Amino acid sequence: xxxxRALLGLxxxxxxxxxxxxxxxxxxxxxxxxxxxxxxxxxxxxxxxxISDHFGGPVEDFxxxxxxxPSGWVDNLGNVxxxxxxxxRSDFRLPAIHIAHxxxxxxxxxxxxxxxxxxxxPSLPGLPATYGDDADVSTIIVQLYDNYSDVxxxxxxxxxxxxNAIARSFAITNNGTEDISIERAxxxxxxxxxxxxxxxxxxxxxxxxxxxxxxxxxxxxxxxRSTVGYAxxxxxxxxxxxxxxxxxxxxxxxxxxxxxxxxFEATAERFSNGxxxxxxxxxxxxxxxxxxxxxxxxxxxxxxxxxxxxxGGMSRSFHDLYRNHLSRSNYTSQTRPVLxxxxxxxxxxxNDTALENLAQQTADLGISLFVNDDGWFGTDxxxxxxxxAGLGDWTPNPAHFPGGFPEYVANVTNLNVANSTEKMKFxxxxxxxxxxxxxSLYEEHPDxxxxxxxxxxxxxxxxxxxxxxxxxxxxxxxxxxxxILDNADISYIKWDNNRGVHEQSxxxxxxxxxxxxxxxxxxxxxxxxxxxxxxxxxxxGRFDAGLLHxxxxxxxxxxxDASDRLTIQLGTSLAYPPxxxxxxxxxxxxxxxxxxxxxxxxxxxxxxxxxxxxxxxPSDLTPEExxxxxxxxxxxxxxxxxxxxGDFYRLRLPDDSNWPAVQFVSAEEDTSFVLAFQQSASIxxxxxxxxxxxxxxxxxxxxxxxxxxxxxNTLMNAGxxxxxxxxxxxxxxxxxxxx
Ligand SMILES: *[C@@H]1O[C@H](CO)[C@@H](O)[C@H](O)[C@H]1NC(C)=O
Ligand SMILES: *[C@@H]1O[C@H](CO)[C@@H](O)[C@H](O)[C@H]1NC(C)=O
Ligand SMILES: *[C@@H]1O[C@H](CO)[C@@H](O)[C@H](O)[C@H]1NC(C)=O
Ligand SMILES: *[C@@H]1O[C@H](CO)[C@@H](O)[C@H](O)[C@H]1NC(C)=O
Ligand SMILES: *[C@@H]1O[C@H](CO)[C@@H](O)[C@H](O)[C@H]1NC(C)=O
Ligand SMILES: *[C@@H]1O[C@H](CO)[C@@H](O)[C@H](O)[C@H]1NC(C)=O
Ligand SMILES: *[C@@H]1O[C@H](CO)[C@@H](O)[C@H](O)[C@H]1NC(C)=O
Ligand SMILES: *[C@@H]1O[C@H](CO)[C@@H](O)[C@H](O)[C@H]1NC(C)=O
Ligand SMILES: *[C@@H]1O[C@H](CO)[C@@H](O)[C@H](O)[C@H]1NC(C)=O
Ligand SMILES: *[C@@H]1O[C@H](CO)[C@@H](O)[C@H](O)[C@H]1NC(C)=O
Ligand SMILES: *[C@@H]1O[C@H](CO)[C@@H](O)[C@H](O)[C@H]1NC(C)=O
Ligand SMILES: *[C@@H]1O[C@H](CO)[C@@H](O)[C@H](O)[C@H]1NC(C)=O
Numbered sequence: 001x002x003x004x005r006a007l008l009g010l011x012x013x014x015x016x017x018x019x020x021x022x023x024x025x026x027x028x029x030x031x032x033x034x035x036x037x038x039x040x041x042x043x044x045x046x047x048x049x050x051i052s053d054h055f056g057g058p059v060e061d062f063x064x065x066x067x068x069x070p071s072g073w074v075d076n077l078g079n080v081x082x083x084x085x086x087x088x089r090s091d092f093r094l095p096a097i098h099i100a101h102x103x104x105x106x107x108x109x110x111x112x113x114x115x116x117x118x119x120x121x122p123s124l125p126g127l128p129a130t131y132g133d134d135a136d137v138s139t140i141i142v143q144l145y146d147n148y149s150d151v152x153x154x155x156x157x158x159x160x161x162x163x164n165a166i167a168r169s170f171a172i173t174n175n176g177t178e179d180i181s182i183e184r185a186x187x188x189x190x191x192x193x194x195x196x197x198x199x200x201x202x203x204x205x206x207x208x209x210x211x212x213x214x215x216x217x218x219x220x221x222x223x224x225r226s227t228v229g230y231a232x233x234x235x236x237x238x239x240x241x242x243x244x245x246x247x248x249x250x251x252x253x254x255x256x257x258x259x260x261x262x263x264f265e266a267t268a269e270r271f272s273n274g275x276x277x278x279x280x281x282x283x284x285x286x287x288x289x290x291x292x293x294x295x296x297x298x299x300x301x302x303x304x305x306x307x308x309x310x311x312g313g314m315s316r317s318f319h320d321l322y323r324n325h326l327s328r329s330n331y332t333s334q335t336r337p338v339l340x341x342x343x344x345x346x347x348x349x350x351n352d353t354a355l356e357n358l359a360q361q362t363a364d365l366g367i368s369l370f371v372n373d374d375g376w377f378g379t380d381x382x383x384x385x386x387x388x389a390g391l392g393d394w395t396p397n398p399a400h401f402p403g404g405f406p407e408y409v410a411n412v413t414n415l416n417v418a419n420s421t422e423k424m425k426f427x428x429x430x431x432x433x434x435x436x437x438x439x440s441l442y443e444e445h446p447d448x449x450x451x452x453x454x455x456x457x458x459x460x461x462x463x464x465x466x467x468x469x470x471x472x473x474x475x476x477x478x479x480x481x482x483x484i485l486d487n488a489d490i491s492y493i494k495w496d497n498n499r500g501v502h503e504q505s506x507x508x509x510x511x512x513x514x515x516x517x518x519x520x521x522x523x524x525x526x527x528x529x530x531x532x533x534x535x536x537x538x539x540x541g542r543f544d545a546g547l548l549h550x551x552x553x554x555x556x557x558x559x560x561d562a563s564d565r566l567t568i569q570l571g572t573s574l575a576y577p578p579x580x581x582x583x584x585x586x587x588x589x590x591x592x593x594x595x596x597x598x599x600x601x602x603x604x605x606x607x608x609x610x611x612x613x614x615x616x617x618p619s620d621l622t623p624e625e626x627x628x629x630x631x632x633x634x635x636x637x638x639x640x641x642x643x644x645x646g647d648f649y650r651l652r653l654p655d656d657s658n659w660p661a662v663q664f665v666s667a668e669e670d671t672s673f674v675l676a677f678q679q680s681a682s683i684x685x686x687x688x689x690x691x692x693x694x695x696x697x698x699x700x701x702x703x704x705x706x707x708x709x710x711x712x713n714t715l716m717n718a719g720x721x722x723x724x725x726x727x728x729x730x731x732x733x734x735x736x737x738x739x
Contacts (some may be wrong), residue, residue: 010171024158028043034165038056038059038280042062042401055190056306057252057306057308066194074271079273079528081193083155084189086099087107093406096189097150098184099182108149110151114143117140120133120136121139126302127518127546128326129259131328132324136162156168172296172297182289185282190423192277194274196246198217198242199241200214200267201240202236202571203224206539206718207592209236210568211568212655217276222269224239224265227283227286229263229286233539237257238255240255241276241278242310248650249310249311249693249704250310254304255727256461257302257318259304260302263285265279268336282304283510284505286431290508312649319577323580327548328549336532336611341494341613342372342373346570350375350376352401352408356408356411359415361617362415363416365629365635366420370412372679374429376401377390377435380394388462392466396484402503406488410427410609426491427494428484429488429496430495432466432495433468435449448470449465450466453505467513470516496536519721531552533553534611535553538558540555543556552610553611560585561590562606563593567654567655569581569608569609570653577648578610582610582613583613585602596731600632602648604731605677608662647665649665650662658678659679663692663694670737674736675731678729681728689720691717701739
């Protein structure tokens, strides 16, 4: 049966072809066009179903779907590629949307109603999202309706042509008279055709974040998730699908990233017909989100990027999109001060004398930001002398600061930074979402923590998690942090978070928590835009695109071992720009791994990050190490602007090669630098030639590594041969200047 277009609600006017920016709607055939990507879907005339046609390189036409023998149990919707799969009606794959209705049934039938193309991109109420003006991005909103249960869905697709990026989210409105609940919500969902694909994702744990792993997409689900309540160290809410022949530099790569910091689920499901369904959204275990009549549920956003320039090309598009259209802090495009963090140097052994002493050493080294880590707050008997007490009580410990906290901060900010006209800047650590049971806050408000009825409130690192879904908790945090910021000259805040969520009173508390934390951070970053905010979650436990919307940088890992850090930082760079990473030089032997690595190598690893610093007591350095610091700071001065705004290339990966290397090319393309490493001493074989990327083929380059000039072609195709010193953990910094 062919239903007329009138039944689908298509007016004559909407049949006329029109285009706004990069989006064309021909009747109900939709084309989203980027510089090197096309994303096509259409409305099935018979059913009103949204059908996926293409997500990949540029195409001009809608072509027939593959013929699939309709016999057997799988028919109709089970054999088509769908944009917004729901439950019931012959599709046996995982749905993107799963709604429980008041009578207990979970079937929906979302059919096309109308669409609208708008310039720019509407913001998402209460949630982080990519943004841009009319010249950067266009959006199509497709309205769907379920006539049986009176639920509407508004699917929003935005295309950022320059970055080959599609951002998608949706809103579900309950137009009926009884409550519904959202059991599953995948912000991004599409069905790819029957092609061979591998999944690359980032798995790990505390101090072992962002390990790049790859596995083939076979029949069934290839899936991972966080049930931690946050993005977590265990899996990052990112994955790429690549063809088996895709490399760092060539081949197709589809990257998917969730702009959300809570529990998530990522899936690629290959079905019997070979199609691969892609789903990225909330973790159903932390959903069951009630939507009352007249209310709307807004899903978070997910971003998909397509590249034909391999995994590296995909990463650079993510980096550029996120720096220009996600991270809204003014610092995103600015060099960040070199800092010295007190943690690994002093741990909890602090007071004003010890801290001012460390700040003085910091100033003498020519470092301009001193960061006071944990231990500065709480009063007896809950003073934060160790990790058993004080979290939640955000008043400076009078025993540590008898002269008053503001005066201590003033003493630090009054220090002259060596070889600079600047005064020292002061930074402070917080962990506002957590509370120790040994605190005044918990004594007064035991009901403010996440808990499940009479079940034990399990502690991790002696902490419980505040329920950020509660407005009174949000206000408490906003007021406590504001109180400190209003009374002392503070330039930087490290916002830590050191445990996962265990007990919740109901699954939807995780979504409410996220709306709450975003409200708190939105309020504070808007109120204090001059503060440089850094996220941290026991290292990289919440290095995600959601928080990157508000904060320009994130602590990458508690593991500061430079060798381990290469793996962690290169993994992080799959989706997130090096400019957003915080990386520090610490003492050797490393406190976690006991490895002994030279100060040059440690610096070379940390210098590839936007926020570079030290995490040590300068008096613990050897004379040789101390003598190296002015040179390191001179390198930083030249490198940091290029790290902030340049292009990043992973030349060789630490997991594949004993000689990993990375390269940055300045935004102006006139300067480039390479950081090249030798992990262990090697008699044979010789190091492979260091073949560069991103240079201008016909330009000639001079360098600190060779006399005269060498062409871009030679550097990229033949490469340089580096002679490393004999020994483990050697590194070198090579500058290239375009003539
Ligand atoms: C939409 O695409 C289909 C092919 O999928 C084509 O038959 C139809 O003519 C197209 N409609 C318009 C209005 O372009
Ligand atoms: C798009 O393709 C062109 C030609 O292949 C290439 O030069 C350019 O770098 C690509 N851009 C992106 C963002 O992939
Ligand atoms: C769904 O209901 C709306 C109004 O309630 C109607 O206009 C439309 O034709 C219906 N669509 C289908 C496919 O039955
Ligand atoms: C559903 O409810 C929303 C919000 O009240 C309203 O904007 C929309 O028009 C309704 N949709 C239908 C099809 O009734
Ligand atoms: C401050 O801390 C330092 C280092 O632990 C210690 O030597 C000193 O006695 C402390 N001063 C006071 C007044 O507690
Ligand atoms: C300060 O500058 C002088 C002269 O350039 C240099 O010798 C010295 O090492 C610098 N000191 C620091 C701490 O950078
Ligand atoms: C840990 O901190 C608590 C609370 O301030 C304090 O009572 C206890 O003595 C501290 N323990 C140690 C070993 O310092
Ligand atoms: C609270 O403090 C006491 C005394 O320092 C300590 O024994 C206990 O372990 C602490 N409780 C927690 C949950 O950290
Ligand atoms: C600030 O520095 C002055 C001068 O060194 C010192 O006397 C005073 O105790 C310091 N105040 C604080 C709170 O550390
Ligand atoms: C941030 O940038 C905007 C736009 O350039 C500017 O109006 C604002 O004053 C800046 N804020 C701060 C704190 O520098
Ligand atoms: C680390 O290496 C340095 C330089 O080779 C050496 O002086 C030092 O003794 C080593 N330390 C350890 C703990 O191995
Ligand atoms: C450049 O040439 C000089 C003179 O021949 C030589 O001493 C030096 O080692 C060369 N430098 C490099 C980086 O090759």
